[in-house]
Amino acid sequence: MRYGYIGLGNLGANCAGCLLRAGFDLTVNDASRNAAEGLIGQGARWADSAADLAAGVDHVITCLPSPAVSEQVLRAILPEMRPGATWIEMSTLGRDDVLRLAGLAATAGVRMLELPVTGGVHLAARGEITMLTGGDAELVELHRPAMAAMGSRIFHMGPLGSAAVIKVITNMLAFIHLKACAEALMLARRGGLDLGQAWQAIAASSGNSFVHETEGALILNGSCDIGFSIDLALKDLGFALEFGREFGVPLDLAALTQQTYVAAKAAYGGAAQSPMIARLLEDLLGTDLRAPGFPARLE
Template sequence: MRIGYVGLGNMGGPMCRNLVKGVNHEVVVHDLDPAAIAACTAVGARPAGGLAALAESSDVIFTSLPTPKHVEAVVEEIAAHAKPGTVVFDLSTNAPAVIRRLHAALAAKGIALLDAPVTGGVARAVEASIVVMVGGDEALFDQHRAMLAAFSGTQVHVGPVGSASVAKLINNMLVLCNMAVAAEGMTIGRLAGIDMGKLVQIVQNGSGDSFGFRGLTARAMKGDVAPSFALDLAYKDLGLAVDLATEHGVPGLMGPQALALLRMARGLGFGGLDTSAMLKVYETLLNTEVRA
């Protein structure tokens, strides 16, 4: 079997390398960044020589791309060149409606598409312990589960195509809202004059703890805002979640507020920094520094 892998960024790169090391199949790769390709070929992958060539020769294709528009462009190329019977897993964070539309377009050509977004962050992608959630044909999920397990610690079949994307958007909405309120809370603590290290210790061992809080305190509150999960991508993900809420008539009370904070951060030029750099909005507006 030949596996194609498209998109070798912060998440896609380590997932691909773990896939190469964890399966007994040939893996061919494609990315716009030659350095990203080289990092994967160094562990045994082969460069595909272009997206069309990858699509033509692969039995299974993984895509890990930044936005729905990128996924649509790549899937269009796959549809034009892949053979009937090819199975595509989209690991990207995508809009459910987009995934369903692409699924229908590929199905007309005899190509299967499953949405398979992941959660856990870059560190867990590196150690192959991320969670992959899958929407689509359950028999295909079962058939390829060992392949998914090569780069993830937990694999969950969620339901029909699009359902995994719903789960991913809700997951990301929760963590981003948690991080937003953590940024506000830590700023209050700083201006109220309490010991920030002790405040962090209390929250991390108390009921206010969360993945988002730990991300904020481990990065932005240490002055480290080099991108792990870029704020621009978080803004995209939360925007998709807010759109999904609107689609289903759910009152937007929390998500849109966190989205507004991310929008302010982007307006201040922080979009290319780590998502935890949302704290810098408070620091900028209040001319203070929040550190632990």
């Protein structure tokens, strides 16, 4: 099958690269051709527009920054997609957005499969990211080889909209864990502990988390370069709080964490990396969270 991939940011470029390395026929498009140069060098074809891409492939994958952009791209590709084709949406959307856009795709005879992912850009680069899919079971099986090329674990969560809910839950937990990680590291620092040793001790304790092992290390390096912005974190926390209201679940920690990200955006800008929320504590207390031997980026 010939796939098209639209949206070559930190995540999309890595997932598209995994498809190429697995031997898939791939055409790519992005708002900036520069984002595609590495993939073109590996054998991907370039399409000058999303519509041109859709006209030359069997199925289209998108990985985009917002529901508004997803809808804009969908409206551009639908007139060119063949009836029976699949639109595979890897962007993080709200459940209502998923269902609404699936209905729009259906008017052109195109079926939607939602496929948000979790685990971080470094795992996407290795083809080991976790894939959360929602949609018809036969579509999941049809595209399982492509999903297996991009990720090491695939969870079919149920009908369309199901993956949107679990993706928002996992991201909500990650942001809460990151806030807790920053506070824990600052306690260790102000308590006079060696931060490198403290990080190792936490990693070997019942208080450990995936976020501590990954983003915590980047905080100690000072780079905070996780490939995920404060604006994206705020978008996902907004989805989580909407679900809380819809399902009648009080989300106290998510609400507090959202306010921390609002403060970080005011201080450093929405394009800053999401672990920069730790810098708020550093600035407030005049105390840095640095330790030697920690990476600037995750591999």
